[in-house]
Amino acid sequence: MCLAVPARVVELLDDDRATVSLGGVKVACSLALVEGVEVGDYVIVHVGYALNKLDPAEAERTLALLAEAGDAVAGALPA
Template sequence: MCLAVPARVIELLEDDRATVSLGGVKVACSLALVEGVAVGDYVIVHVGYALSRLDPEEAERTLALLAETGTLMPAA
């Protein structure tokens, strides 16, 4: 099963890429499919690609549910 998860953009990189934080783990992902992303935005990430931007409140609710089920560690 594949899972697309909310991640917060913490750094914009060259070539339509960004560093995102997934439960405190920093990973690089492509922003090629999403326009207008800024540092602090939440994006849905799946296999290294940001698929869409996400409302911050919805992202926090989703991350809390994932942490509650043990799927993701809570953000530090």
């Protein structure tokens, strides 16, 4: 299964790349497929590539749902 997740751009790098924050973890990704990305924008990231920009409110809703799903799975695991 593949998952594309919202990430916030924290730094623009050379060669159409950026540093993004994924749940506090910073990773580099390619911006080659998306135009006009600025620091503070949210992008959907999949296998190291930003696929498109995302509305900040939509990004926050998606991140909240992913956190909720993670909590539900963790609560279902045996101790």
